[in-house]
Amino acid sequence: MIAAADALEGGFTEAPIQSARAFREILEAMARPGTIRQVQGARPPEPLSIAAGTALLVLADPTTRLHLAGRADCAPVRDWVAFHIGAPLTPAEEADFAVGTWEALHPVSRFRIGQPDYPDRSATLIVEVDRLVNHGPCLTGPGIETATWLNLPETATFRANRALFPLGFDTLFTAGDRIAGLPRSTRVEAI
């Protein structure tokens, strides 16, 4: 129970305002794939980043199923999620949200990609990365005027995901307090 006391810390102190500001950054990140935005408000336990914790506080709640992958699936994170978010923890196949490193989330083909008549019933992956820079694979598609670049962990999986459109999972990349979005609609090319 001593460990659980720490779980009471690190949530929003002023939820309506902090979640509003963070959501606008996440909206801009998802609507303009490849742009790197800054979010703040959450102080989640290790190994979750500020950005991943903030995204979970903004988007997840008791009505969304959450999958903790790899190192993220530890007692402090589970306690923190239980107190601040209340999302039921589920296996990858059933999750609305999943958080972890790219290696821990693999194989990502486990995640829900929606149904042909309800493509929105798909998972959103929150992928923890070491850093985010606008260098790497080339991104084009909705939300991008001409082309942009982002240091994705790989390209083949995202190309396969794009080929499923309008089905597919959507991705948020988080590093520290930085966040970037990669919706299923984005075309990815290795350069």
Add this chain to the structure above:
Amino acid sequence: MSDLGSQGDYTFAYLDEQTKRMIRRAILKGIAIPGYQVPFASREMPMPYGWGTGGVQVTAACLTPEDRLKVIDQGADDTTNAVSIRRFFQRTAGVAVTEATTEATVIQTRHRIPETPLREGQVLVYQVPIPEPLRFLEPRETETRKMHELEEYGLMHVKLYEDIARHGQIATSYAYPVKIEGRYVMDPSPIPKFDNPKLSGNPAIQLFGAGREQRIYALPPWTEAVSLDFEDHPFTASKAPHDCDLCGARDSYLDEVITDDAGRRMFVCSDTDFCAGRRAKGHTGRLGDPA
């Protein structure tokens, strides 16, 4: 309670956090699948359906304290619907408001896209009465959902063709259907088809909220929206063949105003901010006083 500008006892932007999270998830899925209508659990709002409850809920989920809000109804900032919604957010969110398109960061609109080009960082929220473009052709939701699934949009082209057969041209003049990135056919809300070209390649984020019908959909910036047409009957963005009588603008969408019972009338810009801005710069039309 009448203390305008204070948040009083409301949470920021009226809606509770649980509701906002639900709406925000729907918005993000809408952004990820441009043109697809995401179901959401629309709430009762303190205004009747048909007054923009869908747009109000989307705006409430997007607003931050730093935003500057503009609300327009058919292009006008000073009509009942626009004034009511603007006051609603002044009271419940305490946000700054403006009538200037260039100063606004969030613009909620009923049935127009501002004449002044939008820019990055702006969010345009549309109030949508009937989000389903196929609804008047096929009343069953189960069927229209399947038609979207299968990209079965032939019926829409038949409807436009029947327009041509009956009227010699495509008579649909508002809520003109668009195809988004070659996939989903979308209702752009009842904007005049004059505004359709502004949907495509717009640097702002465009969000659509239908409260009664419980749907949210979205266009990310720089998204392609093609108005449906035929090779021999290409789409044209039409407007009344006049100049604005107040500011003399030739390229803005016009409202027709009956001025007496002898049949006299005038045409004025539907976008009041655009018209006032032009008059302030010294442009005058047939009936306009120099400002």
